[in-house]
Amino acid sequence: MSEPPMNEFDPSSRRCVSLTVSGDWAHFRRIDTTNDKQTYRVIPRTTVAGLLAAILGEPRDSYYDVFARDSSAVAIVPQRPLRTMQVPMLTLPTAGGDIQTAEGVSGKTVIPPEVLERERKRRAFEYLCDPAYRLHVVLDDDEWMDRLVDRLDADSETGPPSVRSVYTPSLGKTECLADITESSVGTVTGPESVSAVDSTLPEAKVTPLADVSYAMERTPAYMTQANGGRKTTGFVSYAYPTDGGQIETADVEAYSVNGDTVCFL
């Protein structure tokens, strides 16, 4: 399947807000699994959008245009090796085959209570342990950028930033509380040709090299509002370092911002 053009927004010479998000746990549910609740290793671009919207207190489904392909650029730099742990839990089945359709009952969860006890399933949730990501964000919407800089206290010149967030920031699931640190504002320079990047590297830009290893992943990148909910409109495949370090490649166009060499998504 061919990927649509990854990004149609030029971040060159733009103001960029950078922040580090970390936590004891994260869970970015892979959409291609059902019973096993596996996680992506790298925070998906759509989750970054949700996280920043939560900081600003934007309502659900209201912010997708701000993070669209032609109005935003996001680079994600994994800061640590990405390790996972299985945390199985008892859940009620709501996956397609488990849903029991009963007449006169609406909604998804239609399990009769008398079978509820019996039908409670043991599900393996996979969580990331101690993840940390550096995020670089450029938005066409100046008003959003101003508010992000303000909320993240990103231009603080007196000591560590005092981040203020309307809703509690989390890494995927709500119990995965996120800490936000080291926010700053910079200007994007480039592009220029480099041989190694700090961020995830889009698949289209990967040139395999001898003795260089990395992992690949494909996650939702863009979304839109549809039928009272949301719909993913684009995925992105990228390489990421398994050790939290750089990815070496051959001659890739990349940008510099706030001390990192990055490819934007």
Added chain:
Amino acid sequence: MAADTDTTTLENRSEIVFLYDAEDCNPNGNPLSANDKPRVDETTGQAVVTDVRLKRYVRDQLDDDELGIYIRNPSKAPYEDVPDRDGLFKRVTELEEDDVEDMSGSDAAEAFLNNAADVRYFGATCSFSSEFQDALGDDFPGQFIGPVQFEHGRSMHTVTTKTESKQLSTVVASEAGDEQGTFATDNRLQYALVKFHGVVNENAAQDTLLSAEDVERLDALLWRSLKNQTLTRSKMGHQPRLYLRAEYATDDYHHGGLDDGIERADADETDGAEYRNITDVTLAVDDLVAALAGDAEEGHLETLHVVVDDHITVSIDGATGGPEFLLKELEEAVGADRVNRVDVYA
């Protein structure tokens, strides 16, 4: 009719650090393992306790305190008294379908939240029969997001599984009505000092009507729930050790990672696998005290609510002491008038 709870609006955000320990018991079984083995991170050797486990203690305590909860404990409720989803709503609110029809969806939601304390704290997903949904009206929200969130807890050290695990002498039937049961192995940890971190969000509180009074209740509730709801065979041996709730003055602000400020004083020398009880552990709290002092100085901290167990030992700036030493240091760091020593049995 639904009881109207006298509530005051929640204005301040809070961040919670809660330490409890588990001696010779199973702090949280892994339901996918044989015989519900304790959850242990095999890479680090730390015990893990899910947020769901902690919230179950709190829900059960709310139930015992007769505050009304939506998500009841199946093992505490008689099997034949399992209401359907509509019935759950009716039981919690004491409203019938006719009453609900005469109310707006938002009034029905208010009645529900006023009578389901656990939903005010932790949220819930609600779905009902289409008839009942129609009676509730379109503006009844299907999902309440909990303003109180806890992370999964972790032990502060490597844990040791008890080697003398025994076969249970009781026979456990795998299904009701079975005459023949199976044997189970008893899995316990020697010792685990578990640290939990949580945030209470005042903006999300508006959607579940979580009140300032509810948050104040948490100070005693978590402590009491760990004492009162751990009296079953596998959980006997729990003790709350330290509770801190930093209540912030600045809108939309919380420090974040306040739990990271508490470490083991001997972390450089040992992984702690030899710990057997609270007297083996000294907590280095320098970073916590510094973080709180910084927040107080910046005007972010409103009040620090504290409960300290008699048996803990802390080190600050090289000096070591007990509960009174910790409380004095905290008072010095943030100002004595900002420290509220909570009496959990008041």
